[in-house]
Amino acid sequence: MSTYELQRLEKIKRNAGLLKELGLDAKLKPSSHDARPSKKRKLNQFDAPRPTRSSSRIAASERPSYSDEKVSTTPIPSSRSNNPRKKTTRSKNSPPPQTTKDEPIDASIAGVEEIRAGWTDWKAEAPSPTRDTHGAFRFPDHADFTPNKSPEEILREGCFGGSYFRPLYSRHLGITVSDDWKELPSSWVAGLNVERVLANPEYDAEVNKFGVACGQSIEEWEASGWINHKYDVRGWFQWYCRFFLGRRCEDDERQISRWKKCVGETGRWRRLLLKKYKAMDVRDVFDDGEDEDSREVSPVMHQTCHHWAFEVKQDILDAFWASER
Known part of the structure; x- marks a missing residue:
């Protein structure tokens, strides 16, 4: 496991402890996304690909x-634009x-x-x-x-x-x-x-x-x-x-x-x-x-x-x- 992943997991652990101290952990329900690998993670090599993000x-x-x-x-644009005023006629699905x-x-x-x-x-x-x-x-x-x-x-x-x-x-x-x-x-x-x-x-x-x-x-x-x-x-x-x-x-x-x-x-x-x-x-x-x-x-x-x-x-x-x- 990389240093970056270890740091991320440690941060999650600290946040969970803080929520518990504040009595907020019981109010949080696990998301269906929690078990999925993040966008940068590789899937198990014997698993069929599944979406890393769903919206x-x-x-x-x-x-x-x-x-x-x-x-x-028709070209597809980037999912996010740095200039919200910029207009485009491109289709989102092409x-x-x-x-x-x-x-x-x-x-x-x-x-x-x-x-x-x-x-x-x-x-x-x-x-x-x-x-x-x-x-x-x-x-x-x-x-x-x-x-x-x-x-x-x-x-x-x-x-x-x-x-x-x-x-x-x-x-x-x-x-x-x-x-x-x-x-x-x-x-x-x-x-x-x-x-x-x-x-x-x-x-x-x-x-x-x-x-x-x-x-x-x-x-x-x-x-x-x-x-x-x-x-x-x-x-x-x-x-x-x-x-x-x-x-x-x-x-x-x-x-x-x-x-x-x-x-x-x-x-x-x-x-x-x-x-x-x-x-x-x-x-x-x-x-x-x-x-x-x-x-x-x-x-x-x-x-x-x-x-x-x-x-x-x-x-x-x-x-x-x-x-x-």
């Missing part, structure tokens, strides 16, 4: 559905804009069955990554790629509204792709509810670790030309799973470049999220949204970064505060 706002909102042919492209400005992939690919076979007809060429003392993964052949979330952690903590591996119709290839989650190592998905957290036809924001909807659909990525069908019909996260397992391909440099633009050391979403911490004067990751009444540092940005295999850790936050002084 009437989320419960009452209309969930984006991928069952329909048309999917909303994903944020794509985080990179890639040029479309050349769509002139022939031989659908050959392409389909190539998705699984590969052998690992690189060893498994190691993890450094700060929790970042190190790939010997790509020193500039240092995500700090593994594919398994992303899946178990809750991602993509539970719908990443839903049956997917590719307009480009003219085929429906399904059950490709089965190529993942069995240890990654053991104990998970496939219908809810992997292949749910409906996007469920409550599955996500931070309890909010974010990101564009795979169909929108395909329409924008960001999918390289020759290697990964579902895009970034599928590429990351296979790269993590040792596959190497011609699309690696492009995908790593996209990761760096989003959440690398100077990545857009990483810096925006850290600036949110500073603007709200939050210096401890465990001070961020532990309960319903505490300050919450942009869950949408957190979830977006989580999808790109990055999470703010205390050392990263400390370094940012030090660099901004």
Whole structure:
């Protein structure tokens, strides 16, 4: 247990003692949220992801559905704005804009069955990554790629509204792709509810670790030309799973470049999220949204970064505060 968690538990203990001395403890009933892990805690690796935060706002909102042919492209704003006077026309239930400005992939690919076979007809060429003392993964052949979330952690903590591996119709290839989650190592998905957290036809924001909807659909990525069908019909996260397992391909440099633009050391979403911490004067990751009444540092940005295999850790936050002084 980290020093920060120990300090938090000690603070809770002191507060409970004070309430008891004042005779107020009997008036307090335990909340249904008390048994849930805080927003920054990892779930047990064999538990199906469950929402780390639930609110009437989320419960009452209309969930984006991928069952329909048309999917909303309206961006979703951050859950809280630092400027209450600022007006926005963005919908609360629609994903944020794509985080990179890639040029479309050349769509002139022939031989659908050959392409389909190539998705699984590969052998690992690189060893498994190691993890450094700060929790970042190190790939010997790509020193500039240092995500700090593994594919398994992303899946178990809750991602993509539970719908990443839903049956997917590719307009480009003219085929429906399904059950490709089965190529993942069995240890990654053991104990998970496939219908809810992997292949749910409906996007469920409550599955996500931070309890909010974010990101564009795979169909929108395909329409924008960001999918390289020759290697990964579902895009970034599928590429990351296979790269993590040792596959190497011609699309690696492009995908790593996209990761760096989003959440690398100077990545857009990483810096925006850290600036949110500073603007709200939050210096401890465990001070961020532990309960319903505490300050919450942009869950949408957190979830977006989580999808790109990055999470703010205390050392990263400390370094940012030090660099901004």
